[in-house]
Amino acid sequence: MSTNLQRRAARHPRAVESGLLSLLLLATLTGVLVTRSVTDGQTVLWPGVALSVLACAALLWRRGHPLPTLAVTAVCAIAEGALGYLLTPLLMGPLLVAQYSASVRVSRRTAWNSALAAAAAMAVTGLFLTTFSHQLILTSLNPAAWVLMVAALGSYVRVRRQYAVARAEHAAQEREEDARRRVIEERMRIARELHDVVAHHLALANAQAGTAAHIAPANPGQALEIIARLPETTAAALRELKATVGLLRQDTDPDEVAPAPGLDQLPDLLASCSAAGLDVDVTVQGEPQRLHSGLDLTAYRIIQEALTNVTKHAATPTARLRLVYTPRHLTLTVTNDTSAARPTAGPVAQGGFGLLGMRERALAIGGTFHAAPRPEGGFEVTCSLPLHDLDARENESESTT
Template sequence: MDRNRTGWRDGLFDALVALALVAIGLVGTGPAGANEGIATGRATYPLVVAAALALAVRRRWPLATLAVGTAAVTAYLVLGYPYGPILFSFFVAVYTVAAYRPLRTAAVACGVALAVLLVHVFVGVRSPGLLGLMPAAAWVVVPFAVGTTVRLIRESAARDRVDEARRLADAERLRVAREVHDVVGHGLAAIHMQAEIALHLLGKKPEQAEAALTAISRTSKEALDELRVTLTVVRRDEAADERAPAPGLAQLPQLRDRLAGAGVPVTVEVSGERRQLPVAVDLAAYRVVQEALTNVLRHAGPATATVRLRYAPGEVAVEVTDTGRGPVAGPGQAGGYGLAGMRERVTALGGSFTAGAVPGGGFRVYATLPVEEAE
């Protein structure tokens, strides 16, 4: 629909240009001849009108427009009529070919047009001789240069738009990958730990194994629910249930309970006055805590964890420490979206991020995120 509307507007504009040049030609050709001391003839105005009207379809058929214009202008000059407004029609025809056709095609077409136009220099009724070569060539070279420049600028802008669209698509894919990693990675780590516990207790203490299996069921359901919410946000589905809570620091109690069910006791400490955070900041802070606790579950071994949340003027800070052995990369393991993903999330919002081993044992993740204060 947009393309049809644009084509209709372009066609209307070209028709108006053609009519304007017809009017200019009809009004201006006579005075131009009088100024040069050259009389018009019977073919003068038909040729002027033909060259101008051809421009009505200049963008649809640029080569045909140039052919008609070249033939009309050459015949006009060969017959000895005065230099006048008809040359403006020729100028526009050459410009159109240079601006809307590939460079090689435009160069060949305009070269042929120049060769045909120069015929009047040698065989015209009022041949200007060799002195007429430069002015005649200028009526081709100048519009060709202008049209080529416009085409190159337009193509460069189109490439920039494609590159920007590709960059945005890549950024969106990375964002989706990070969200899915945070949701699925945490859930699977908890399920894996609970499954190990269930297998260990199945033959010895079936009732405790049943509790671990129940925790697996609950954790998998929570992970699926959170994944559904995440994908809904990613798709920006307006028809989705808007009551579904977006992940944020308000879900820390559920996250703490999930880790406790997997065998990692978590303490949450909050300082400062709680307040509503921007969605992006709230999500990033929650994901940092979630990923840090997931790493505790995966790598720290038997450990406890402490989450400290500090609300301060202009920022919110989160800190996760544990008493375990810290992350240990196995052979061939890549960093994935773990610490690198947390750092990218935080720095993208203008915050700071640090992570490292704690003297005496354990691991610490610390992030600050700027928060604009309401005026």
């Protein structure tokens, strides 16, 4: 019911304004009649009625001109007091409404200055201009107290509104910062994906070309065989790059987007490494578990980047990959050593985004990452990824869908 009334009031603001002012005028006229009855008809009726009507009419401009409206209603109240009317809250209704509006709409200092001026005027009027001077509390203190109380109420409402506005602005700023943070995170994620896709396949193609060039004088047949596999590597790079970039397009058909890679595609990854001349020895310990999509992609990308680094920088033709499944963690270890020499297609890179990307991927899902040279030679990458939140993540995903 209240909601319907609020909607009707919002649709007809002028009618609501007129109704409220009519009620206020009725209350003010009641105050005039009460004073006249108390004084046994000694006060003049029609001037009091005219002043009440003028004060209520002035309230129509209280929103755009709060201080002039307050001045007009205060003058009307003073004039009524001078005519012998008792300044009751009913008679002072227009003044109290004007004081509230001024306290809500003007600054704190201006509001209190106007309130003190109005209260002082009411006190002086009660002391010197009315016929009730023998009752100090009723004629002076009471009207001044009502003005100050309404001013305090208006100041409180103004502060609450300012707080609500500041809170809304703060919430909007937090939403903008959160959106900006999400955009940055998405850019970082896309950058990692593009780096992993491009770096891996280009490193394999570079290693294949370097190996073919190295063995061509002694074994041209094997060199031609390696070169013949180059189109497969570049085609795989193009397919994966197209799938990754396609996620950024709004008009991409979901059926055309390939699923994110995971450990089920590990044999294909090892085959591409073998085509580039890198033999990978894989060891699996523990019972393999089903991984959620985020963890599956993270594990695959870390292995892919680690083997890519071995292909680009290591001086050995072999690497060891160990996957250890426990009830709570999946540990990945990629190791290479310097037990055998192999040709390199270029100098060893002194820096890049590979290790940084692997570390970010691991930390993003609550895992740990460590990469460092081995004391006996070579390099080792170790990553531990948590499995305990798999059910929680899946339940959260199902609840959002």
